Amino acid sequence: MSAQKINIPMLGVFLGVVAAAAAGLxxxxxxxxxxxxxxxxxxxxSLAMNQVLPAYDNEPMTETNTFACARGWKVTxxxxxxxxxxxxxxxxxxxxxxxxxxxxxxxxxxxxxxxxASIASNGMTNSAVIVTAQxxxxxxxxAIAERKLQKTITxxxxxxxxxPGLVGNKYLDWYAGKKAGEExxxxxxxxxxxxxxxxxxxxxxAVCEAVYAVSKTAVEHLDELSKGAE
Amino acid sequence: MSEQExxxxxxxxxxxxxxxxxxxHMRSGENISRIMFTVVAAMLPACAVGxxxxxxxxxxxxxxxxxxxxxFEEGWNKLNKRPSTWKDGSAIIxxxxxxxxxxxxxxxxxxxIGAFLAIILAKQLFGGLxxxxxxxxxxxxxxxxxxxxxxxxxxxPTHAMVSTLGxxxxxxxxxxxxxxxGKVEVLQMLIGNTKGCLGETSAIxxxxxxxVLLIFKLIKWQVPVAFIGSVAVITGIMHAIDPTTxxxxxxxxxxxxxxxxxxxxxTDMVTSPMTRKGxxxxxxxxxxxTSVIRLWGSYPEGVSFSILFMNALTPxxxxxxxxxxxxxxxxxxxxxx
Amino acid sequence: xxxxxxxxxxxxxxNPVLVLLLGMCPxxxxxxxxxxxxxxxxxxxxxxxxxxxxxxxxxNIVPKKxxxxxxxxxxxxxxxxxxxxxxxxxxxTLYNALGLFIPLIVVNCIVLGxxxxxxxxxxxxxxxxxxxxMGLGFTLALVALGGTREFLAGGTLFQIKMIPAWTTDFxxxxxxxxxxxxxxxxxxxxxxxxxxxxxxxxxxxxPPGLDCRSCNICDMDK
Numbered sequence: 049m050s051a052q053k054i055n056i057p058m059l060g061v062f063l064g065v066v067a068a069a070a071a072g073l074x075x076x077x078x079x080x081x082x083x084x085x086x087x088x089x090x091x092x093x094s095l096a097m098n099q100v101l102p103a104y105d106n107e108p109m110t111e112t113n114t115f116a117c118a119r120g121w122k123v124t125x126x127x128x129x130x131x132x133x134x135x136x137x138x139x140x141x142x143x144x145x146x147x148x149x150x151x152x153x154x155x156x157x158x159x160x161x162x163x164x165a166s167i168a169s170n171g172m173t174n175s176a177v178i179v180t181a182q183x184x185x186x187x188x189x190x191a192i193a194e195r196k197l198q199k200t201i202t203x204x205x206x207x208x209x210x211x212p213g214l215v216g217n218k219y220l221d222w223y224a225g226k227k228a229g230e231e232x233x234x235x236x237x238x239x240x241x242x243x244x245x246x247x248x249x250x251x252x253x254a255v256c257e258a259v260y261a262v263s264k265t266a267v268e269h270l271d272e273l274s275k276g277a278e
Numbered sequence: 279m280s281e282q283e284x285x286x287x288x289x290x291x292x293x294x295x296x297x298x299x300x301x302x303h304m305r306s307g308e309n310i311s312r313i314m315f316t317v318v319a320a321m322l323p324a325c326a327v328g329x330x331x332x333x334x335x336x337x338x339x340x341x342x343x344x345x346x347x348x349x350f351e352e353g354w355n356k357l358n359k360r361p362s363t364w365k366d367g368s369a370i371i372x373x374x375x376x377x378x379x380x381x382x383x384x385x386x387x388x389x390x391i392g393a394f395l396a397i398i399l400a401k402q403l404f405g406g407l408x409x410x411x412x413x414x415x416x417x418x419x420x421x422x423x424x425x426x427x428x429x430x431x432x433x434x435p436t437h438a439m440v441s442t443l444g445x446x447x448x449x450x451x452x453x454x455x456x457x458x459x460g461k462v463e464v465l466q467m468l469i470g471n472t473k474g475c476l477g478e479t480s481a482i483x484x485x486x487x488x489x490v491l492l493i494f495k496l497i498k499w500q501v502p503v504a505f506i507g508s509v510a511v512i513t514g515i516m517h518a519i520d521p522t523t524x525x526x527x528x529x530x531x532x533x534x535x536x537x538x539x540x541x542x543x544x545t546d547m548v549t550s551p552m553t554r555k556g557x558x559x560x561x562x563x564x565x566x567x568t569s570v571i572r573l574w575g576s577y578p579e580g581v582s583f584s585i586l587f588m589n590a591l592t593p594x595x596x597x598x599x600x601x602x603x604x605x606x607x608x609x610x611x612x613x614x615x
Numbered sequence: 616x617x618x619x620x621x622x623x624x625x626x627x628x629x630n631p632v633l634v635l636l637l638g639m640c641p642x643x644x645x646x647x648x649x650x651x652x653x654x655x656x657x658x659x660x661x662x663x664x665x666x667x668x669x670x671x672x673x674x675n676i677v678p679k680k681x682x683x684x685x686x687x688x689x690x691x692x693x694x695x696x697x698x699x700x701x702x703x704x705x706x707x708t709l710y711n712a713l714g715l716f717i718p719l720i721v722v723n724c725i726v727l728g729x730x731x732x733x734x735x736x737x738x739x740x741x742x743x744x745x746x747x748x749m750g751l752g753f754t755l756a757l758v759a760l761g762g763t764r765e766f767l768a769g770g771t772l773f774q775i776k777m778i779p780a781w782t783t784d785f786x787x788x789x790x791x792x793x794x795x796x797x798x799x800x801x802x803x804x805x806x807x808x809x810x811x812x813x814x815x816x817x818x819x820x821x822p823p824g825l826d827c828r829s830c831n832i833c834d835m836d837k
Contacts, residue, residue, distance in 0.1 A: 059680055062677070062685070063684055063688075066685050073696070074695055074696065077696045081704075084703040088703065088707065246427075246431055399796065403803075422787075424786060424787050424792060424793075425787030425790075426783065426785060427786065429783070
């Protein structure tokens with residue numbers, strides 16, 4: 049090793065060549081996948097949009113308004129129209145800072161007056177609230193936020209069909225029809241209708257605050273919203 | 279060992295059969311099972327109060343925990359072809375302590391999982407009694423708390439509460455620590471008529487048990503005094519600053535598992551420091567951690583976490599607080615160099 | 616060693632998780648379910664094979680002084696490719712669950728370890744076999760760990776309920792503490808098996824060498 053003369057510029061050039069080759073390869077792969085990644089992201093949003101909004105015939109993705117809410121979060125509203133009339137909004141808030149182990153992002157369907165929309169699906173009344181991203185404790189915090197159908201082994205072999213539409217979640221469905229007033233919504237833990245769970249108070253509160261913020265912002269800015277996007 | 283060492287000129291006794299420790303050699307009538315059964319006796323008052331207030335449900339929980347702990351202990355011994363150890367009473371104590379740390383209405387299968395965590399995971403996998411770094415009953419309690427948070431944080435009301443408040447209100451009543459400050463009835467907490475684990479509600483019964491342990495010199499007084507004292511000081515300061523958000527130190531001492539933890543679990547001979555100085559450090563650490571978790575943490579109760587945390591530090595504390603031998607004079611600094 | 620042996624050693628005898636104890640961060644971090652373990656394992660397998668192949672090809676032209684930076688560049692490139700491919704083609708739920716850990720494959724000791732200890736000294740075919748074996752061993756260990764944790768928590772496997780009557784989730788195995796506990800039990804079982812095997816063959820059990828013999832990052836023993 050010591051006998052070998054080390055040519056430092058040569059080493060730099062070698063490293064540069066390797067790095068350049070890597071960069072070229074990456075650029076190629078990115079060119080191949082970029083379109084699909086973008087499409088995936090769009091599809092994820094529009095899938096959630098379709099679930100929380102009533103039937104519409106415009107493109108809500110292009111008709112948006114963004115307002116800051118009292119907590120400082122940015123709430124983006126997508127306006128849904130049918131025959132030119134506003135039928136509802138989808139309010140999206142990302143990365144609220146109060147989850148138990150990270151942030152919570154959700155999308156809420158609102159009626160034209162700013163109250164949380166109710167959706168009838170599979171014979172149940174669900175609220176138009178979907179938590180799009182969360183990192184809560186599995187089985188505890190996630191029970192509040194997830195709309196997930198548990199598959200069982202009998203389904204796998206019995207071949208039961210997939211049911212489209214929203215999966216019920218009693219904690220999220222509590223918000224159906226609620227409209228934000230001056231008072232914050234309380235966390236209800238006992239009884240038939242609940243929005244909070246013992247042992248997961250922080251997640252319950254985080255979701256409640258975020259839904260409230262969306263509804264509240266919509267109510268405050270209803271005039272601007274009803275004029276449509278700028 | 280090398281070849282030469284294995285053939286000594288003097289015939290030594292078989293080291294596997296004879297263990298000679300350093301002097302001084304003392305004789306006493308104490309042995310493990312006698313100690314253990316005194317501890318059981320000290321736990322009886324608190325158990326009795328729990329059974330009085332929560333009824334048969336408490337008996338079933340205590341029984342399920344104790345029996346399954348003994349069964350796991352013996353099962354493990356059988357499996358590994360080791361001599362039976364249940365008669366030394368340590369599994370029984372772990373079982374009773376675990377039962378005291380559970381809600382009176384806990385289903386039997388939760389008791390069995392808890393016993394598995396305590397005996398197999400926390401004790402036998404580390405080598406059995408004397409080798410476990412963590413208090414087995416507490417490992418089980420924390421494991422169950424993380425595993426089944428919903429079950430572990432709902433409490434049965436006492437019979438007395440049901441008759442005064444009505445069934446529905448008694449079920450939804452909060453534990454003292456979760457109540458708003460100023461609304462807590464201290465007298466009820468002294469006798470044990472509150473919600474909580476079946477063995478931790480009655481302060482008087484726990485104090486009697488603690489006194490028994492102290493009289494028989496089974497525990498070091500430094501641990502509970504430092505533990506409870508530091509909780510009292512810290513919560514006292516916070517209560518003085520803002521009495522509307524922080525409970526008074528009396529409530530903090532009487533509520534939750536503080537007395538149970540301070541007298542019965544932090545003092546566990548295996549998992550707490552051996553020296554007196556170490557015991558004080560251990561107690562202070564437990565008290566500070568408990569106060570911090572209770573006042574600012576996301577869990578209402580922090581006794582079990584703090585004791586487990588300090589259990590982990592015990593070997594370090596022991597090393598730090600080695601007592602100097604009797605008659606040892608430290609060499610003067612100048613002379614050594 | 617024969618090609619088949621190079622391949623099979625990673626799966627059991629020198630399993631990167633259970634014996635070499637490499638790549639503990641993804642092992643403990645993502646194995647809350649069998650699906651996550653499989654996704655992470657396959658992603659690592661892909662990176663490991665690609666990096667082993669390229670590094671084996673380059674082994675005679677890379678100057679010794681800068682081999683570590685060069686290896687890191689190669690590994691990072693493949694990790695980024697995996698990241699982009701998964702974002703584009705893997706199910707969204709899987710990518711969301713693994714998202715944070717995919718970039719961390721760069722610093723997964725298995726990948727750099729195999730590059731340094733094996734691919735830089737062996738031909739391309741052997742290196743591929745080694746990468747495939749190690750990657751498969753890693754994947755199998757992760758799936759087993761994830762499956763065990765998932766099953767103990769709620770009786771599910773690959774998100775499918777195996778025991779419909781099991782309704783109360785037991786969250787300890789899927790928590791971080793549970794990851795350490797279950798991994799510890801796995802390691803104990805693997806060691807017990809190795810010791811028993813050595814005893815049956817009448818040999819004293821020696822753990823596989825994790826010392827300077829299998830590593831050449833420094834020139835200590837040369």
